[in-house]
Amino acid sequence: YGYDDHQADFPQLQNDTFLRAARGEETEHVPVWCMRQAGRYLPEFRESRAGKDFFETCQTPAACCELTLQPLRRFPFDAAIIFSDILVVPQAMGMDVQMVAGKGPTFPEPLKEPEDLQRLRVKVDVGKELGYVFKAITLTRHKIEGKVPLIGFTGAPWTLMSYMIEGGGSNTHSKAKRWLYRHPEASHMLLRMLTDVIVEYLLGQVAAGAQALQVFESHAGILGPVEFKEFALPYLRDIARRVKDKLKEAGQDVPMVRDGDHTLHAHICTQSHRCTVCVCVCVFRERTGGKVSLQGNMDPCALYAPKERISDIVKKMLEGFGTRAYIANLGHGLYPDMDPESVGAFVEAVHTHSRQMIKQK
Ligand SMILES: Cc1c2[nH]c(c1CCC(=O)O)Cc1[nH]c(c(CCC(=O)O)c1C)Cc1[nH]c(c(CCC(=O)O)c1C)Cc1[nH]c(c(C)c1CCC(=O)O)C2
DSSP: OOGGGGGSSSOOSSSOOEEEEEEHOOOOOOOBBOOOOTTTTSHHHHHHHOOOOOOHTTOOOHHHHHHHHHHHSSSSSOOOEEEETTTTHHHHHTOOOETTTTTEESSOOOOOOOGGGGOOOOOEEEEEEESHHHHHHHHHHHHHHTTOOOOEEOOHHHHHHHHHOOOOOSSHHHHHHHHHHHOOOHHHHHHHHHHHHHHHHHHHHHOOOOOOEOOOOEEEEGSSSSIIIIHHHHHHHHHHHHHHHHHHHHHHHOOEOOOOOHHHHHHHHHHHHOHHHHHHHHHHHHTTTTOOOEEEEEEEGGGGHHHHHHHHEEEEHHHHHHHHSSEEEEEOOOOTTHHHHHHHHHHHHHHHHHHHHHTOO
């Protein structure tokens, strides 16, 4: 994509706790960041975004850079995530998506029947359609001055497919699930098209300077285990394999986070028949032989609790996950009505408790 030449002069990384935890190595404290850490709970975010169209902001690298850096000026987060959205991928494939105030993302012309797949671009020129994200990443990687690593991200195929068919948020997701049952072949075709674009998109983000990648499968939880295994998991695996192989060829080691608190919860718990998150974690740690790092998953609503209570909840979470191969985060994004001070208390509690636990080992 022509961004590789920037790699050499990126500032030296000073805090690599996130990357080490992702690789399963020891750290001095458990790294922490929050989904939607750049968001409306910050007055400076609301000010920067005021009166501007959401996707126009996404297409403006300087604005993305500023919004990504804002939370880092307030809190000692151990990672930053580039300001963008998962729905830029359906846009790149030729679909119109708008962010409607009070309603969320909206597709004026969602996919209705398999014939509608013909409306999508057959071959997506990812560098051309999503080059603005790559530019935002390169700029932000410079401006972050090596303070923390920069995470790039994408939506996963099933989650994007469900948006493209539902045309926006949904309670039942029945239109998207109707495709799975009624048009399984067309569903797989769409999932494959998305997978191909996503692989190139993730590789382009790394070339542009992303130091870790996250694949959001936000709608994993609406599939039962059988449907999940047929329509979600194979594509997540294909993406991981193809991206890792390509990066390996280039001698790069970039951690990939598979979003999956629901996935882990639903698809491991159905087998263990014990449904506390803590048990899931233990089962998962056991099954993967400790080879996989975990990220998550405090209930964001716990941030409505008083500070001391947040601290206790964090402590219990750390005891459940353990301090190694673990990245603290929330199970969902921060909500606009959250108090920035509570976010600060969360970050501080993770750092303080984990330092103590690691010292006592
Ligand atoms: C499903 C999904 C979307 N977008 C995303 C997901 C996956 C994660 C998840 O499950 O939440 C991912 C996303 N969206 C955004 C980021 C930026 C980075 C960050 O987390 O700080 C990330 C990582 C910006 C955003 N994306 C959006 C906002 C809020 C709107 C605004 O700033 O004007 C932000 C900061 C809008 C968005 N975008 C999306 C929705 C459903 C909404 C509306 C939600 C709402 O109104 O709160 C789609």
